[in-house]
Every structure is written in structure tokens, then in C-alpha cells.
Amino acid sequence: MKNTKTLFIGGIKSGKSANAEKYILNISENKPIYIITTEFVDAEMKPRIDAHKERRADNFITVEEPLKLYDIILDSTAPLLIECVSMWINNMLYNYFTLQDMQDELEKILSLDRTIVFVLNDVGTGVIPDNKLARIFVDISGKLSQQIASSSDEVYQTIAGISTKIK
Numbered sequence: 001m002k003n004t005k006t007l008f009i010g011g012i013k014s015g016k017s018a019n020a021e022k023y024i025l026n027i028s029e030n031k032p033i034y035i036i037t038t039e040f041v042d043a044e045m046k047p048r049i050d051a052h053k054e055r056r057a058d059n060f061i062t063v064e065e066p067l068k069l070y071d072i073i074l075d076s077t078a079p080l081l082i083e084c085v086s087m088w089i090n091n092m093l094y095n096y097f098t099l100q101d102m103q104d105e106l107e108k109i110l111s112l113d114r115t116i117v118f119v120l121n122d123v124g125t126g127v128i129p130d131n132k133l134a135r136i137f138v139d140i141s142g143k144l145s146q147q148i149a150s151s152s153d154e155v156y157q158t159i160a161g162i163s164t165k166i167k
Contacts, residue, residue, distance in 0.1 A: 010158030
């Protein structure tokens, strides 16, 4: 299997994660690694996390890592799904990493000869947020989505559960 990079991008609850999971299972010869970046921070997150766990079932090797994605990917030989880059951006901002830090980490990841599927929320199609931190998040997300997409072999936009190949 040729090592490829693939991006699934779409709005929140668009179906991009489920479609990315199906995609990587279809292209994988071995059980893929599912890198979870979301941390359990409040009660509202529990049903979301539980739904993802139920959907994943036993189909993946699950690794929880909110920050150091490169270290996990470097030591892996199986195909990887990163779910999701948006939460990773959130975690990086919360821990005072800069846009340059994130770009550098992604550049190292994208240079690896690995099959990686990225999942990312498209947050740039709405209105301009009314607070500085949200605007910073949207700007960083947009820049990193461009970085990932330009290095990806395939890009899928997901709307209403339907993923359309745009690259």
C-alpha cells in the first residue's frame, strides 16, 4: 500500500469523522491507529466521546494524545487517523504554543512516509467571531487546513454525511 495523506474537512456534526473512519478501514491492511486529541474536560463532552467510542468499537488501536502527535506517528507503522486536528489546535493554544509551533509540528508529520488521515472542522465559513481568541483559532485553523490540504494526496469536504472528493 502506498503511503498517503488524506484530509476530511467539514462542519461540526457533518459526518466527516465517521466517513474518515470508513475510509481508513477500507484502505488499511492492518488495524489502523486512531489518535484521539480530545480531552475529557466537562460533562457535555461525555456523550460525544461515548458516541465516538461506540462507533469505533474494536476496529482501531486507540491512542489518546492531546499535543505530541509527531512522537506517536514517528513510532507507528500502521495507518493513522488523527481525530481531530481542530481539538489539537485548541489544546496547543491552551498550552501557549504558537502558530509557528503548530506549523512546524505539522510539517514534520507531513514529511513522514506514513498513511495518515486527518479530520478537521471547517470553521472558516461562518461569521467572524466577536472575541479575539476565537478569531485567532479560526485564523490558525484556516492556515493549518491549507498546509494539510496542500500536502495531502486527497481532500474530502463533508456536508450532511456526504464526503465529496475535492482533491
